[in-house]
Amino acid sequence: MPELYDTVISFKQLSSDFLKILDQEETFDVIIHVGDEIASESFKAHSIILRTRSEYFRAALSAAWKKKENGFFVIDLRGMSIPHAIFGHVLFYIYGAYLKIEKLGVTEKLQLLKAADILMMDAFVDYLEADLIKTEKSWVNEKSSEVLYVALQISRCKELVSLCNDAILRQPKTFISSKEFLFMPHDYVVSLVERDILGLDEIDIFAAVIMWGINNTPGISLADDFSTWTADNITTLQSNVIHLIQQIRFFQMPPDDFMKKVGPLTRVFAPELYDQVVEYHANTQFQFVYDVQPLRLNSTIIKENEEPALISYWINHPETDCDLPENLPFETFDKIPFDFHLIFRCPGNELAQTAWRDLCYNQGPTMTIIRTKNQNEDEAVFGGYKSISWSTENHDTHIGGNGFIFGYLWQQRKLLLPWMLRVNNHLDADMFLGDGVEVFIDFRHGEKLLAHANGFEDLEETIEELEVFRVVRKTTDEG
Structure with missing residues (x-):
C-alpha cells in the first residue's frame, strides 16, 4: 500500500489537474448566472463535474430541468443569496x-458556508465549519451573534452552534442587544429563555423577549408608539411570544421593578398574570393559577445544573469531604435547596477592593466563583463558600466562618476533576477564602489569583471573571 505521503502527493496532483479543466473553455457546457438584480456575473463550468460534486446541481441538470441555450445548459442562481463575488x-x-483559505476573510467564509449549504455540498460545509472552529475561534467568540445567525440556518453546523452558544452564555447581554438576536429562530429563543442558568436579570430577559416579538410581528415595529397598535396587532404579538412569556420568572422579579418596568406590558399580554404576581408578594399563601418557577441562576461562569447541584451538596453536607458523590441528590434545578442571588460580577481586569466591599459586605453566607485562565490558555473554575458575612465586625473580631474552597475544569460540556477542601475558619480578610495556611484562594491582587493547598503545587492564574452570590436556603426543599 502507498505511504500516506505518496497519497497526499497524488491527491495534490489530481486536484491540480482538475483545476486545469476550469481553463478549458472549449469543453464548457454549463452557464451559471449568480448575483442579484443590482450586480450579477455569469460563470462557465462542466455539467459532469457539477453533477458529481453537488446534489443541487445534479437536480438542476436533471432531464426535467434541462434548458439549453446556444449549446449550454443554463442555471440561474440569481436571488439565492449567493454573492457573485x-x-x-x-x-x-x-x-x-480545497481552497486557498488563508487568503479569505471571515465574512467571506460565512458567505461560502451559506452557499455550500444552498448548493447541498455537505463536504464543503464540513470543510468550512472545521476551518472556522480551528483558525477563527477568537473571531467567532467575538462575533458570536453574527456567526450563530448563519450557523443556525445550516443543520450540519452543530459544532459551530455549540461554540457560539458557549460564547453567548459568557456575554448574554451583548447577544440580546445585537441586531442578530431580533432575527433568531423562535425555537432558539425558546431554548435560551428556558435555561435555568442565564447571566441576565429577569427584567432584561423579559425586555429581550418583547423586542424579539415586536420585530417578528407583521404590521408593527420597534419604532412604534404602543398606543397605535390595533387589537389584531396585539393578538398576533401575543401568539408570537406566548411560549417565551411562559418561561419568564415574573414571580422572582423585585416587586418595585415588576410594577414599574414590567407590569404595564404584562397587563396587556396577560392581565391575570399581573394580578397573580402582585398577590404573590402580598400573600405567599395565595392559590396561584401560574406556576411559580425557581429563581434563575444569574451566572455567566456556571453553565449547567450539575455545578450548582454539586456546590449545594457540599453546603448541605458539611460533614462530607467527598469531591463528587456517586449520585447527586438534586436531580432537577428546582430541587436544589438554595437560591443563589447575584450581588457582584466583575471582569478580572476591573477588580477593585472598594467596589467589591461595597457590594459584598453584610450579605450573609456567600458563594464566590471565579473563571481563570493560565499561561497555557487552559480555563478553570475556582471558588468557595463562606458561612457568614464578610463584614467590618467579623473582620475586627477575626471571625471568618467555616465553609470550603473548590475547583474544577469545564471541557466539552463536561465537569472534570472537581475538588473540594473544607475550611474550619476562613481567614478574616477581604477577597480571600481559606485558612491562610493549609488551603486558600487569594484574589486580592487585581487579575491575579493565587491558590494553595498543602501537598499540591501552588497555582497562579489570571482571573477572567468573578461572581459573588448571596446564598439563601429555600423555605422548603427536598435535599
Missing part, C-alpha cells in the same frame, strides 16, 4: 477540493 471560490472548491 464569492462564487468563483465555490467553483474552485468544486474542481480542486
